[in-house]
Amino acid sequence: MTEPIPILQVLVSTRVGGGPQHVLTVARGLRARGWRSIVAGPADGPLFARLGEAGVETAAVRTDRLAPGALLRLVRLIHRHRVRLVHSHGKGAGLHGRLAARLTGVPAVHTLHGIHYERYPAPARAAYLALERRLAAWTRVVVNVSRAQEREGLALRLFTAGQSRVILNGVDVARLTAAALDRTEARAALGLDPASTVVGCAARFDEVKRLNLLVEAVAAVPALTLALIGSGAEESRLRQLAAARGVAGRVRFAGERPEAARLFAAFDVFGAPSRKEGLPLGMVEAMALGLPVVASDIP
Structure with missing residues (x-):
């Protein structure tokens, strides 16, 4: 053999x-x-x-x-x-x-x-x-x-x-679907209000991801809640921005979560406002799970 x-x-x-x-x-x-x-x-x-x-x-x-x-x-x-x-x-x-x-x-x-x-x-x-x-x-x-x-x-x-x-980043759709929590379970796991309208993102907290734009969006639209999965160098700045805009109570910092895509059912829309990307895996996973995606228009 x-x-x-x-x-x-x-x-x-x-x-x-x-x-x-x-x-x-x-x-x-x-x-x-x-x-x-x-x-x-x-x-x-x-x-x-x-x-x-x-x-x-x-x-x-x-x-x-x-x-x-x-x-x-x-x-x-x-x-x-x-x-x-x-x-x-x-x-x-x-x-x-x-x-x-x-x-x-x-x-x-x-x-x-x-x-x-x-x-x-x-x-x-x-x-x-x-x-x-x-x-x-x-x-x-x-x-x-x-x-x-x-x-x-x-x-x-x-x-x-x-x-x-x-070679485009690919995902195992069958594995993603089998592991995904339903909406109620996912929101409970992230500590989100079952009735809120949630914009979510899973990414490293890096300047290139421009997650500050999602915080600004929540500040501009009072009905929105933001859930951020991940961590990184920008976390402190993002928390300060949320506090300065008066939306700290509507921005949920969920920390690092292995297999984060299993929680995407908690989101109503996935936000991807990056300044620059190769092909972000989180966005591809969101699309594979049928979640609407709003992304920046980058080449």
């Missing part, structure tokens, strides 16, 4: 979010098709345990920071498990994973889950783009999650047309 081919998936976080959830879905799918996935990344969130529960091998590696020890650990994993392919996701994972692949002579694939660099100071912006171009030279395939992202990456010379493959 042929041994399953081992693939090392490298990610930058196992906190609740689209990227880690994507890796979990990919690892499950590969395992079901007879491939062996080993996922390496920080044990900083609930997705790390859930990967193990799904039968996926895991290795705790601090790929979320520049660390020679992380690179050495990945090289050792590649040798120990005779890895045949390294697939990285995210900036830090892309650096460590592709360097490890280069050092061991293993082919590398990298998925760009969005291209975010505009907020960096000019020197850091130039350094980031130069580094991505160098790493691309060591990458067999660069996966883009949307055509718009591919166009941007080609314009920035982050990869060549021959390297690029567009």
